Amino acid sequence: MTNDNNKNENEKNNKLLDHDFDGIKEYDNPTPIWFQILFYGTIIFSAIYLFYYHIYKNGHPLKDEYLASVGQNNTNANNGSGDFNYAQNITNKEMIELGKQAYATNCASCHGLKGEGGVGPNLTDNYWIVDNTYSAVEKVIDIGVPEKGMPGWKTILGDKKVKALVIYIASIQGTNPPNPKKPEGKEGKLH
Structure with missing residues (x-):
């Protein structure tokens, strides 16, 4: 009730x-x-x-948090101080090793394990499809060559790894790996 x-x-x-x-x-x-x-x-x-x-x-910003979480950052590889100087870093073992790891993971399938070429051009000879300057090689890695099937790597690798890749490519110049692809482009030493 x-x-x-x-x-x-x-x-x-x-x-x-x-x-x-x-x-x-x-x-x-x-x-x-x-x-x-x-x-x-x-x-x-x-x-x-x-x-x-x-x-x-x-x-x-969320983009910066994401890039930091995957080990990339938007600062230059020389800690954000002006333009990157390849001449000073060409013998930097840490950068060469970082570039070698990035190359083995992302580039070896097209350019060969030792840079001898395959689908992509030979990276160990002194012939270049693009200009033979560090900045030209960096630009090709950044934006890629879509008409030839090469993607741009800047968003995937980040600035530091792209610069390390350029240094690694410079370090394998003249190594003469077995079964190299025929030379393509203009002759000239990478500088």
Whole structure:
């Protein structure tokens, strides 16, 4: 009997709304406090997020976080200080090793395990399809040669690994691996 009394009291306290649809009536109950706190909390959070990440740019942009998580960054390989100097880094064993790993993983399938050429050109001779400068080779690695099937590697490898690849290619110049592909392009030493 107590439950029936409570039910009657609740019905008296709740106000019915005026509209009626197919015999269904609706009570005018207030929104629970926990839901209001959650709702207004998300609005406050989104405002803080907007100012922090998009207006003041103090936060880490998602692209930078992604590149950092996969071991790439947008700074130059020489710690962000101006243009990269290949002449100073040509004997840098750490850069050569990094380039060798990147080459074995991404380039060897087309250019051969030792740079002797295959689908792609021979990288150990002194003949170049592109200009024989470090910057020209870096540009080809960055943007690729889509008409010949070479993809651009900059977004995949990042600046540091691309520069390391150029140094590695310079380090294998003149190594004369077995079964090299015939020379293509203009003759000239990489510089």
